[in-house]
Amino acid sequence: MTRLTVAQAVVRFLARQWSERDGVERRFFGGCSGIFGHGNVAGLGQALATSTEDLPYHLSRNEQAMVHTAAAYARASNRLATLACTTSIGPGATNMITGAAGATINRLPVLLLPGDIFSTRVAGPVLQELEDQRSYDISVNDCFKPVSRYWDRINRPEQLPSALLAAMRVLTDPAETGAVTLALPQDVQAEAHDWPEELFARRVWHVPRPLPERAAVFRAAQLVKSAVRPLIVAGGGTIYSEATEQLRIFAETYGIPVAETQAGKGALPYGHPLAMGAIGATGTTAANALAREADLIIGVGTRYSDFTTASRSIFAPDARFLNLNITAFDAAKLSGLQLVGDAREGLADLVEAFAGWRGTPADYRARAAELTREWDAAVDRAYALEGSPLPQSAVIGAVNAAAAEDGVVVCAAGSMPGDLHKLWRPSGPGNYHVEYGYSCMGYEIAGGLGVKLAAPEREVFVLVGDGSYLMMAQELITAISEGIKLVVVLVDNSGFASIGRLSESVGAQRLGTSYRHRDGGPLPVDLAANAASLGASVLRPESVADLRKALEEARSGTGTTVIYVRTDPMADDAPSSEAWWDVPVAEVGGTTGAAREAYEENKRSQLLHLTPPD
Numbered sequence: 001m002t003r004l005t006v007a008q009a010v011v012r013f014l015a016r017q018w019s020e021r022d023g024v025e026r027r028f029f030g031g032c033s034g035i036f037g038h039g040n041v042a043g044l045g046q047a048l049a050t051s052t053e054d055l056p057y058h059l060s061r062n063e064q065a066m067v068h069t070a071a072a073y074a075r076a077s078n079r080l081a082t083l084a085c086t087t088s089i090g091p092g093a094t095n096m097i098t099g100a101a102g103a104t105i106n107r108l109p110v111l112l113l114p115g116d117i118f119s120t121r122v123a124g125p126v127l128q129e130l131e132d133q134r135s136y137d138i139s140v141n142d143c144f145k146p147v148s149r150y151w152d153r154i155n156r157p158e159q160l161p162s163a164l165l166a167a168m169r170v171l172t173d174p175a176e177t178g179a180v181t182l183a184l185p186q187d188v189q190a191e192a193h194d195w196p197e198e199l200f201a202r203r204v205w206h207v208p209r210p211l212p213e214r215a216a217v218f219r220a221a222q223l224v225k226s227a228v229r230p231l232i233v234a235g236g237g238t239i240y241s242e243a244t245e246q247l248r249i250f251a252e253t254y255g256i257p258v259a260e261t262q263a264g265k266g267a268l269p270y271g272h273p274l275a276m277g278a279i280g281a282t283g284t285t286a287a288n289a290l291a292r293e294a295d296l297i298i299g300v301g302t303r304y305s306d307f308t309t310a311s312r313s314i315f316a317p318d319a320r321f322l323n324l325n326i327t328a329f330d331a332a333k334l335s336g337l338q339l340v341g342d343a344r345e346g347l348a349d350l351v352e353a354f355a356g357w358r359g360t361p362a363d364y365r366a367r368a369a370e371l372t373r374e375w376d377a378a379v380d381r382a383y384a385l386e387g388s389p390l391p392q393s394a395v396i397g398a399v400n401a402a403a404a405e406d407g408v409v410v411c412a413a414g415s416m417p418g419d420l421h422k423l424w425r426p427s428g429p430g431n432y433h434v435e436y437g438y439s440c441m442g443y444e445i446a447g448g449l450g451v452k453l454a455a456p457e458r459e460v461f462v463l464v465g466d467g468s469y470l471m472m473a474q475e476l477i478t479a480i481s482e483g484i485k486l487v488v489v490l491v492d493n494s495g496f497a498s499i500g501r502l503s504e505s506v507g508a509q510r511l512g513t514s515y516r517h518r519d520g521g522p523l524p525v526d527l528a529a530n531a532a533s534l535g536a537s538v539l540r541p542e543s544v545a546d547l548r549k550a551l552e553e554a555r556s557g558t559g560t561t562v563i564y565v566r567t568d569p570m571a572d573d574a575p576s577s578e579a580w581w582d583v584p585v586a587e588v589g590g591t592t593g594a595a596r597e598a599y600e601e602n603k604r605s606q607l608l609h610l611t612p613p614d
């Protein structure tokens with residue numbers, strides 16, 4: 001037996017968890033981020049301060065950011081590792097809910113350890129306690145339930161071992177994973193208990209690669225025989241499973257073009273003859289043209305979000321779906337033939353099972369190549385734009401060039417994720433990190449930290465709009481204090497270019513989308529000076545050529561640099577995807593008549609895809 005407090009036991013246990021896939025073992029927790037308050041300082045704070053375990057502690061500046069950092073770390077580790085997050089009770093805890101939702105939506109493992117009100121309740125109501133008149137059993141931590149894949153509250157030390165094991169099972173299960181919350185009452189954290197030694201044994205969690213059912217693979221082989229124009233939609237699961245090489249073999253063997261979702265971008269590198277680039281509302285005209293004509297969609301590791309399906313308007317009414325996914329829930333979407341299993345193993349199975357099929361006709365492949373050439377020329381033009389303020393597409397082009405093969409771009413919200421999805425030319429998986437499951441403003445810098453912590457050998461380029469920057473710039477200080485180098489490109493267009501454009505299109509007249517004085521005049525705000533005040537080196541290029549130089553300077557430097565550029569909120573210089581996104585238009589009132597008519601017209605193109613696959 002080992003006598004430790006609950007918090008000390010948590011720290012010791014976490015430090016001794018490992019994941020394994022394909023014979024490679026790695027520490028599952030790369031560290032623990034935390035902000036202390038009365039709800040965790042004597043528990044996890046004391047435990048981390050006195051621990052001799054290998055679980056480095058990082059101080060964040062905001063609890064939400066801390067969870068974004070953990071989720072980005074998990075994504076950059078293909079879900080084989082993450083960070084734990086400890087907070088006080090009350091606001092410190094609930095600040096993590098947004099991050100938890102983002103992690104769960106993006107299917108990324110993060111372990112959240114919010115402090116909780118006293119289990120004994122004697123002193124209550126304590127500082128920051130929500131008193132629910134219906135039950136003393138409710139605290140603000142109950143808000144984590146819908147955004148967690150596993151949730152527990154440790155009211156007695158005896159409950160801890162089973163909760164820790166359940167947490168690890170969910171975190172390391174690729175079908176189940178997401179945010180896991182273990183709420184830790186402040187008195188229980190500090191309470192001592194005699195723990196069995198085996199709890200702290202080095203434990204390896206084997207991350208499975210389940211094979212799709214034989215009969216389903218056979219059905220898939222029957223289905224593909226009648227396909228003439230198949231299209232692969234590669235999602236994030238392709239990358240998490242490290243299935244990209246197998247995807248290339250599958251695509252090449254049968255001549256099937258590959259389109260990519262936001263999370264799947266980079267599954268097939270730019271320049272591959274079958275790489276059609278992005279699909280959907282922020283897609284390339286090449287991928288979208290093929291999507292409209294395809295008779296079989298082969299979805300690999302995709303959730304089929306509305307951006308991917310252009311709100312279910314992009315696929316033909318009689319298209320069939322073959323969905324390879326680790327999660328049955330996703331495999332069943334769009335009435336697809338369900339191949340439930342690991343992407344890499346499943347693709348290998350399909351290469352074999354399709355052996356009797358001739359593959360796609362040469363004219364189809366030639367058409368795909370022609371469509372790609374046209375799109376490529378449009379991107380060349382967008383990347384070559386010049387001007388002052390800078391064209392956003394030229395900014396993306398310059399960052400794309402500076403990131404080269406080994407860099408990674410990080411972004412999440414605003415007008416840039418759509419432009420990046422369309423324009424960015426990925427060198428491979430890991431080169432593109434856009435959080436677009438939750439598209440959470442504020443993820444960018446915090447997420448960049450997580451990427452750099454997980455992949456220190458990569459240069460991390462964070463693209464952040466002024467709106468996102470203002471929501472969460474504070475993690476710049478974390479980057480500087482921890483010596484984590486980021487290159488942050490802060491794109492200031494005085495407000496919300498994305499929502500401004502959307503607002504205008506739905507008759508909302510750009511209300512509240514511009515950072516201007518109430519009388520319409522400019523504001524005396526200097527975000528570059530703000531970044532400098534947080535300790536970053538700041539560059540202010542005013543031309544595309546100067547931006548390129550600034551990126552090189554930042555890349556070759558050792559510290560965190562913020563490159564501040566101004567862009568025009570009214571400009572939209574990325575080529576159109578020619579695909580729709582379903583956002584409603586007011587049915588009455590205002591001047592939305594024509595917009596409403598166009599909306600209703602688009603609504604008619606929306607399909608449920610109810611045709612059985614076989």
Ligand SMILES: Cc1ncc(C[n+]2csc(CCOP(=O)(O)OP(=O)(O)O)c2C)c(N)n1
Pocket residue numbers: 413414415416438439440441442464465466467468469493495496497498499
């Ligand atoms: C936390 C959060 N709040 C609100 C939104 C809705 N939203 C999406 S983009 C956007 C504006 C982003 O502004 P900025 O970062 O400056 O990017 P820009 O659109 O100007 O490129 C808003 C408010 C969001 N995605 N996340």
Ligand SMILES: [Mg+2]
Pocket residue numbers: 414465466467491492493494495496497
């Ligand atoms: Mg902006």
